[in-house]
Amino acid sequence: MLRELLNLFRSDDAIARMGNDFTRMLDLAQDLTVRAGHVFFDDKGPSIQGLEIAKADIEINKLERHIRKQVITHLTLSTSRQDVTYCLLLMSLVKDVERLGDYATNVAEVHDEGGGPLPDDEHAAELRDIRREVEATFSAVAEVFSTSDSARAVDLIKHGRVVTGRCDDLISRVAVSAHDAATTTTLVLGARYYKRIEAHLLNILSGVVMPLHKVDYYDERVVESSEEA
Numbered sequence: 001m002l003r004e005l006l007n008l009f010r011s012d013d014a015i016a017r018m019g020n021d022f023t024r025m026l027d028l029a030q031d032l033t034v035r036a037g038h039v040f041f042d043d044k045g046p047s048i049q050g051l052e053i054a055k056a057d058i059e060i061n062k063l064e065r066h067i068r069k070q071v072i073t074h075l076t077l078s079t080s081r082q083d084v085t086y087c088l089l090l091m092s093l094v095k096d097v098e099r100l101g102d103y104a105t106n107v108a109e110v111h112d113e114g115g116g117p118l119p120d121d122e123h124a125a126e127l128r129d130i131r132r133e134v135e136a137t138f139s140a141v142a143e144v145f146s147t148s149d150s151a152r153a154v155d156l157i158k159h160g161r162v163v164t165g166r167c168d169d170l171i172s173r174v175a176v177s178a179h180d181a182a183t184t185t186t187l188v189l190g191a192r193y194y195k196r197i198e199a200h201l202l203n204i205l206s207g208v209v210m211p212l213h214k215v216d217y218y219d220e221r222v223v224e225s226s227e228e229a
Contacts, residue, residue, distance in 0.1 A: 014074045015083070018067055018090060022097070025063045026145070026204075029100040030138045032056040033197060036108035037131050040190060041118065053108045060101035064094045093207055096200045103196045110189045116182025123177065126170050127190050133163045134198050141201050144208060153208035160202045167195035 035053050071087045118124040137160055144152050174187045 014070065015086075018070050018074070018087075021063050021067050021070070022090065022094060023142075023146075025060055025067070025094060025097045026142055028056050028060050028063070029097050029104065030142065032060070032101055033104040033107075033138055034135060036104040037135065039108040040110055041128065041131065053105055057101045057105045060098060064098040067091075067094050089207055093204055096203045099200050100197055103193045103200070107190065107193045107197075110186055110193075113185075113189075114182060115186035115189060116180065118186060119179060119183055123170065123174055123179075123187055126166070127187060127194070130163060130166055130170070130191065130194050133159075133166075134194050134201070137163070137198060137201050141204055144205060148208060150209045153205045157202050157205050157209075160198050160205070163198050164195050164202075167191045167198070 032053055035056075039053070068091060071091055075084060075087055118127075137156060140152070140156055143149070144156065168191075170191045171188050174184055174191070177184070179187065
């Protein structure tokens with residue numbers, strides 16, 4: 001489905017503008033996630049970077065509303081039936097990107113909301129590795145989206161499920177650790193927010209391989225039957 005959407009982006013001026021805005025949203029969300037990781041793991045506290053993160057999140061929200069307005073206007077004026085499916089897909093995708101901005105902002109705010117410094121132990125090391133995995137997924141999403149690489153999307157989805165499982169496992173282990181309340185808060189919230197970021201990235205990737213009514217839900221049987229066809 002994503003391949004057809006990309007073709008529409010390139011062939012129709014109105015759709016192309018929506019596609020450019022969506023790409024801008026995705027780029028902003030990726031940069032915001034990386035910045036938030038620096039704030040969280042470097043424990044800088046309130047800073048100019050924190051203000052820049054807040055501004056980026058606001059811009060992402062504005063772009064989401066702008067795209068939704070463009071979609072509604074386009075569907076009202078367009079006589080092309082095929083645009084409907086792909087505009088609905090875009091409406092779903094922009095919501096996931098908007099949530100990426102929210103969760104990245106949450107990551108940057110953990111220390112301001114009572115979180116303590118990260119310990120020098122295996123729990124913090126695991127969370128750092130999860131961060132690297134999530135940021136790697138984010139870097140790949142933009143390329144997969146632009147090329148409609150379904151095989152790569154499937155690989156990333158499968159690996160991403162492992163990453164979200166690691167987040168759950170880390171939360172369980174931290175819950176029974178000897179860390180104080182502030183440190184536990186930092187580790188648990190960090191794992192939780194990175195899990196949600198990864199999950200929304202997987203939702204976007206599902207748009208590459210799943211039919212519209214199953215976007216946000218990965219069904220191996222659907223993908224396999226599509227590949228066989």
